[in-house]
Amino acid sequence: MKLLLDWLEHRRTRWPSTANLHLLINNQTTNTTGRASNHWISAAPRGQDATLEELRVDRRIEEAMVKGPDPLHLAEVFGLDEKTTMRYADSATALLEQSAETRPAS
Structure with a gap:
């Protein structure tokens, strides 16, 4: 979550008046409403522990929880x-039930 908040702060600082609503933008897309290219998106997290697909899944699970x-x-x-x-x-x-089962009783 900190990484996402840091990116959003960087995005706000670097492109304060962009009309682009996409989460991931770059110098080429900041003046448009299009998304960043697949190459740019997949090149950015190289060398990181998580893939973009893992981040998507994590975000969806977090929303559901x-x-x-x-x-x-x-x-x-x-x-x-x-x-x-x-x-x-x-x-x-299942994750919520598992979490409830492992919590100490009050």
Whole structure:
């Protein structure tokens, strides 16, 4: 989460008046509304521990755990199909149940 917040701060500082709504932008896309190229996006995290796909999955699971494992919410937020949202909702439910089981009793 800190990495994302740091990127957003950098993005705000570097391109304060961009109209581009995409999370990942660069010098070529800051004056447009298009997304950064696949090459630019995949080149940036090289040498890092996480891949872009792992970050996508992590973000979706986190959303399902924070907002509740509601497939309709996940479909609306991420534009995912029914089967995919159900998998994320089921995974979040299992993680939430596992977390509840491991918490010490009060």
